[in-house]
Amino acid sequence: MKRQPIALLSFAVSIFASTQVLAQTETIEFGGLEWDVRAERAERVSHKGQSALAIEKGRLWADQANFGDGVISFKVAYPEHRAFIGMSWRDQGRINSEEFYFRPHLNNKPDSIQYTPVNNRNSAWQIFSDGNAIGPINHRYEDWNDVKIVVEGDRADIYFNSDMPVLHIPDLKNDLSAGGLVLRSANRTDDTTYFADLVIRALANGEGIVGTPKPAKPVPNGLIESWSVSSPFDEAIVDGHTWLPKINDLTWQDLTVETNGIANLSRLSNSRTDGNTVLVRKTLTAANSKTALLQFGFSDRVKLYLNGDLIYSGNDGYQTRDYRFLGLVGFHDTVGLKLKAGENELVAAVSETFGGWGWAGALVPDEDPSEP
Numbered sequence: 001m002k003r004q005p006i007a008l009l010s011f012a013v014s015i016f017a018s019t020q021v022l023a024q025t026e027t028i029e030f031g032g033l034e035w036d037v038r039a040e041r042a043e044r045v046s047h048k049g050q051s052a053l054a055i056e057k058g059r060l061w062a063d064q065a066n067f068g069d070g071v072i073s074f075k076v077a078y079p080e081h082r083a084f085i086g087m088s089w090r091d092q093g094r095i096n097s098e099e100f101y102f103r104p105h106l107n108n109k110p111d112s113i114q115y116t117p118v119n120n121r122n123s124a125w126q127i128f129s130d131g132n133a134i135g136p137i138n139h140r141y142e143d144w145n146d147v148k149i150v151v152e153g154d155r156a157d158i159y160f161n162s163d164m165p166v167l168h169i170p171d172l173k174n175d176l177s178a179g180g181l182v183l184r185s186a187n188r189t190d191d192t193t194y195f196a197d198l199v200i201r202a203l204a205n206g207e208g209i210v211g212t213p214k215p216a217k218p219v220p221n222g223l224i225e226s227w228s229v230s231s232p233f234d235e236a237i238v239d240g241h242t243w244l245p246k247i248n249d250l251t252w253q254d255l256t257v258e259t260n261g262i263a264n265l266s267r268l269s270n271s272r273t274d275g276n277t278v279l280v281r282k283t284l285t286a287a288n289s290k291t292a293l294l295q296f297g298f299s300d301r302v303k304l305y306l307n308g309d310l311i312y313s314g315n316d317g318y319q320t321r322d323y324r325f326l327g328l329v330g331f332h333d334t335v336g337l338k339l340k341a342g343e344n345e346l347v348a349a350v351s352e353t354f355g356g357w358g359w360a361g362a363l364v365p366d367e368d369p370s371e372p
Contacts, residue, residue: 042058073149074197082103098173102160114134155170173264224361229281232276
C-alpha cells in the first residue's frame with residue numbers, strides 16, 4: 001500500500017454520535033483542525049479536570065486530516081449504557097473508511113470491541129466477526145479510558161487501557177493510503193461522551209505493529225470465490241413470487257469474496273440510497289443431472305433461485321429471531337441444488353437493512369465414488 005505523510009497534530013477532544021436524525025450542523029475549530037459537527041450537542045467543556053469536547057448523538061468529521069500511517073491516542077469517558085463509541089481513519093469522502101468502535105454495554109464480552117471496514121457508507125460488522133475483528137475489553141465507567149490506535153500499512157493495533165494490543169487487525173480491508181478522521185458514538189439516550197487529549201502523530205523510530213493474527217475461521221471446501229453482482233433495486237420487486245421476475249436495466253460487476261469467503265456487497269452499492277437488493281449470480285456446469293449441496297450464508301435477507309425457480313427464502317436480519325440474534329454471516333445453511341446436465345444459473349436476491357450486506361456460497365465436493 002502506498003503511504004503518505006501525515007500532519008503532526010496534538011489536541012484534546014471528546015465526541016458522541018448516533019444514527020438518529022441530527023438536530024444541528026456546525027463546524028468547530030479545535031486542535032488545529034476544522035471539525036464538521038453533526039450532532040444534537042457539541043461543546044467544549046471541562047470534565048474531570050480535562051479540557052474536553054462533550055458530544056451527544058452525532059459525529060465529528062475532520063476531512064482534511066490526511067492521516068495515513070501513524071498513531072492516534074485519546075482519552076474517553078462515558079457512563080455504563082448501550083452505545084457504540086469509536087473512531088474511523090483514512091476516511092474518503094465520508095463514504096469509505098476503516099473503523100473501530102467499542103460497546104460500553106458489553107464489558108469483558110468477546111465482542112466488546114469491533115473493527116469493520118465502511119464501504120459506500122455501509123458498515124460490515126456482521127461480515128467480520130472472528131478474533132481479528134472483535135475482542136474483549138475492560139471499561140472504566142465514569143472515568144477516563146486510554147485508547148491508542150497504531151496504523152502501519154495494511155495493519156493496525158488497538159490498545160484500550162493496556163500496554164499490549166487488545167485487538168490486532170492483520171488486514172485492513174480497504175485499500176486506502178490516507179484520509180480524514182471521524183470520531184463517533186451512537187446511543188438512544190441523552191448520556192454524554194467526553195473525549196480528551198487526542199494526539200495524532202507519525203510513527204516514532206522503531207515503533208509499529210506488535211500484535212499477531214488470531215486463527216481465522218476456515219472457509220469450506222468448494223468455496224465460490226467470485227460472483228457477478230447486479231446494480232441495486234427495490235426488494236419489493238422480488239417479493240411474493242415463486243420465480244425470479246424479469247428486472248430491466250440491470251448492470252453487472254464481478255466481485256471477489258473477502259479472505260473469509262464472504263462477498264461484501266457494499267463494496268459496489270449503498271443499500272440505503274441506491275436500492276436495498278442486488279442479484280448475485282453464478283453459472284454452474286454439470287456433466288450429468290445430479291443434486292449438489294450448496295453451503296451458504298447471507299445478510300440480511302435472501303431469495304435463492306435455481307434456473308429461475310425459487311428454492312429458498314430466509315431472513316437473518318439483526319434481532320429477527322430473538323433480541324440476542326446478531327445476524328452474523330457464515331456458512332450456516334445448506335440447500336440441495338437439482339442441477340440439469342449443462343449450464344445452470346444460480347441467483348441470490350440479497351437484501352440489506354444494516355450491519356453488513358453479505359453473501360457467501362460453497363459447493364460441497366462430490367463424494368469419491370471409490371469410497372464405500
